[in-house]
Amino acid sequence: MKRFSRRETLAISTSFVTGSLLAAPAKAQGRPRVVIVGGGFGGASAARTLRQIEPDFDVILITEAAQFSTCPFSNMVIAGERPFEAITFGYDGLAARGVQIVIGRAIELQTSGQVVVMEDGTKVAYDRLIVSPGIELKYTDIPGYDEALQDRMPHAWKAGAQTVLLRDQIAAMRQGGTFVMSVPNNPYRCPPGPYERAGLVAHFFKKNNPTAKIIIVDGKDSFSKQALFTEAWDHLYPGMITHVPFSDNGGVIEVDPEALTVTTAFETFAGDVVNLIPPQRAPQLLLQAGLGGDGEWCPIDQATFESPFAPGVHVLGDAAIVGDMPKSGFSASVQGGVCAHVVAALLQGEPPQQGVLLNTCYSLVGPEYGISVAGVYRVNAEGRLKSVEGTGGTSPTGASDDFRVSEAAYAKSWYANMTTYLFG
Amino acid sequence: MPFCARLTLRTGNLALADMHRYLLAVGFAVACTPVLAQSTSDEITFLSCQMCHGQTDSAGMMPVIQGKPYEGLVQSLASFSGQNPGTTIMHRFVGGLTPEERDSLARYISGLEGVSR
Structure with a gap:
C-alpha cells in the first residue's frame, strides 16, 4: 500500500487539543484528517485502529464528555454487583496513541463544506468523517413522559447518572414492592439488554427483597435469547419475573410518572420503581444532516459504511442500519475497526478490502450464570452485510450449571478484554 | 483480492479534488464487488x-x-x-x-x- 511520506513532525501531540487549533483548513496541512464524532465503542475503535494503521493521519475524536460509561455491564452496576467506576473509562489511552481528543458537543454536520460545527462555534474540518454517536431516546413518543421526568422513571439506557439512579431506586424499594420495566419494540440498542437487567435485578431482590416482583411490559412478542432467559428465570428466580408480551398488553398508551403507572391498551401496571426504556432513533445531529434519509436510522453502504446521502461521511454503530448486525457495543467496536480500514484505503486512493465480521454478546442472568449470542457476517454479492447461514446462534438450552458458570466467566473476560483493548 | 490490489491509485497528492478521488474509489469498489464478496483480508x-x-x-x-x-x-x-x-x-x-x-x-x-x- 502506498504511504504518504513521513514528516519530521510526525510525532503528534498526545495532549488534549482545543477546537481552535483544529479549525485550520485540513488540506492546507497536507495530512489526511479524519474526524470521528462519538467516543463510545465504535468511535474509540475507529480512532485506535486508524492511528495504528495510518500513523501519518490526523485523527480527531469528538466526544461529549471526558469519560465514557459503558452500557455493557451497566446492569451489573444496577444490581449492585459492580461499582459505577468499573464501567467508566477515560481517553488517556487513546490520547497516548496519538488520537486528538476534543471534548464538546457537535451541533451540526456541514457535509457539503466538510466541517463539524461545535457548540462553542468552532468548526472542525475533515477529509473524511466517521459518525458513531449511538442513540437518541424518543422521550415524547410516550404520552405522559418527557425528558424532564426521566429521573422519576429512569431509562438507564445510556449509562451514566441514570444507571446510578436506577440502582439506588431499586435498592430503596419497599419490601415486596413491584419493579416495572417498559421495553420498546425493535429496533433499539442492545436487544437482550432489558432481559439481562430483569435477571440481575431479580438476583439483587433474591438477596435483599425476596418477595419483590418484576413485571416486564414488552412492546414486542418475542425477544433475543428468549428461551435461554426464561429457562434461567425459572431456574434462578421462580415466580419473580412476569413477562407480558405485546399481544397481552396491546402497547403502552400512557405513563404517569407521579403515580408510577404504565397504562397499556389492556391494563394499567403500577410500580414502586419504574424503568421506562423509550423507543429510540439515530441522534438528531445525524437526521438534521440528512443522513437518515426519510427514516430514523441511517442507511449506509454496508461494505464501506459510507452514507448514500453524504459522500465522505461514514456512519456506524447503533445509529446506522448495518445489515444483519445487531445494535451492540461489540458490533460497533468491530465496525469501527473495519471502517477505519475503509477510510484509510479511500484516503490513500485504494479500493477498500473486506473481512469477516463477528458479533459476540454475553448476558448475565445472574453474576455466575452467563448466556451468549454470536453472529458471523460477510458482505454478499449484493453488497449487503448478511449473517452467514449455519453459523452464530445462542448458547444451548438445557445446559449444565457448569456451562453457565463458564459462560459467566467468559462474559467477564470478554468485557475486560474489549474495554482494555479500546480504552487501556 | 489480487485484481483489485493492483488498481492502486498512484497519487499522494491530497490537493486533488475530493470528489474526483471519491468517484475513482467508488468506481473501483463497484468494479471489484464480485471479488470483494469472495475475498477477505x-x-x-x-x-x-x-x-x-x-x-x-x-x-x-x-x-x-x-x-x-x-x-x-x-x-x-x-x-x-x-x-x-x-x-x-x-x-x-x-x-x-x-x-x-x-x-x-x-x-x-x-x-x-x-x-x-
Whole structure:
C-alpha cells in the first residue's frame, strides 16, 4: 500500500487539543484528517485502529464528555454487583496513541463544506468523517413522559447518572414492592439488554427483597435469547419475573410518572420503581444532516459504511442500519475497526478490502450464570452485510450449571478484554 | 483480492479534488464487488478476534493469540469445527470461514508481534 511520506513532525501531540487549533483548513496541512464524532465503542475503535494503521493521519475524536460509561455491564452496576467506576473509562489511552481528543458537543454536520460545527462555534474540518454517536431516546413518543421526568422513571439506557439512579431506586424499594420495566419494540440498542437487567435485578431482590416482583411490559412478542432467559428465570428466580408480551398488553398508551403507572391498551401496571426504556432513533445531529434519509436510522453502504446521502461521511454503530448486525457495543467496536480500514484505503486512493465480521454478546442472568449470542457476517454479492447461514446462534438450552458458570466467566473476560483493548 | 490490489491509485497528492478521488474509489469498489464478496483480508477479520483476544487475558479465559505458533492456531480452528469443539462459542464462528481463510488467518495471527503481558 502506498504511504504518504513521513514528516519530521510526525510525532503528534498526545495532549488534549482545543477546537481552535483544529479549525485550520485540513488540506492546507497536507495530512489526511479524519474526524470521528462519538467516543463510545465504535468511535474509540475507529480512532485506535486508524492511528495504528495510518500513523501519518490526523485523527480527531469528538466526544461529549471526558469519560465514557459503558452500557455493557451497566446492569451489573444496577444490581449492585459492580461499582459505577468499573464501567467508566477515560481517553488517556487513546490520547497516548496519538488520537486528538476534543471534548464538546457537535451541533451540526456541514457535509457539503466538510466541517463539524461545535457548540462553542468552532468548526472542525475533515477529509473524511466517521459518525458513531449511538442513540437518541424518543422521550415524547410516550404520552405522559418527557425528558424532564426521566429521573422519576429512569431509562438507564445510556449509562451514566441514570444507571446510578436506577440502582439506588431499586435498592430503596419497599419490601415486596413491584419493579416495572417498559421495553420498546425493535429496533433499539442492545436487544437482550432489558432481559439481562430483569435477571440481575431479580438476583439483587433474591438477596435483599425476596418477595419483590418484576413485571416486564414488552412492546414486542418475542425477544433475543428468549428461551435461554426464561429457562434461567425459572431456574434462578421462580415466580419473580412476569413477562407480558405485546399481544397481552396491546402497547403502552400512557405513563404517569407521579403515580408510577404504565397504562397499556389492556391494563394499567403500577410500580414502586419504574424503568421506562423509550423507543429510540439515530441522534438528531445525524437526521438534521440528512443522513437518515426519510427514516430514523441511517442507511449506509454496508461494505464501506459510507452514507448514500453524504459522500465522505461514514456512519456506524447503533445509529446506522448495518445489515444483519445487531445494535451492540461489540458490533460497533468491530465496525469501527473495519471502517477505519475503509477510510484509510479511500484516503490513500485504494479500493477498500473486506473481512469477516463477528458479533459476540454475553448476558448475565445472574453474576455466575452467563448466556451468549454470536453472529458471523460477510458482505454478499449484493453488497449487503448478511449473517452467514449455519453459523452464530445462542448458547444451548438445557445446559449444565457448569456451562453457565463458564459462560459467566467468559462474559467477564470478554468485557475486560474489549474495554482494555479500546480504552487501556 | 489480487485484481483489485493492483488498481492502486498512484497519487499522494491530497490537493486533488475530493470528489474526483471519491468517484475513482467508488468506481473501483463497484468494479471489484464480485471479488470483494469472495475475498477477505486477514487483517480486517482479525479485528473481530482481537476484541476478545487482543491485548490482555484478564481472567485466563480468552487467551492472547497474536504471535502464537501457526500450527497450534490452525489446529485449534480445525478442532472448533469438529464434532466435539470443547468450547462454548468459538464453534459458532469458525463455520463462517472457509478452510483457506482459516489457514490464512492462522498464518497472519502467528506473524503478528507477540504481546508480552
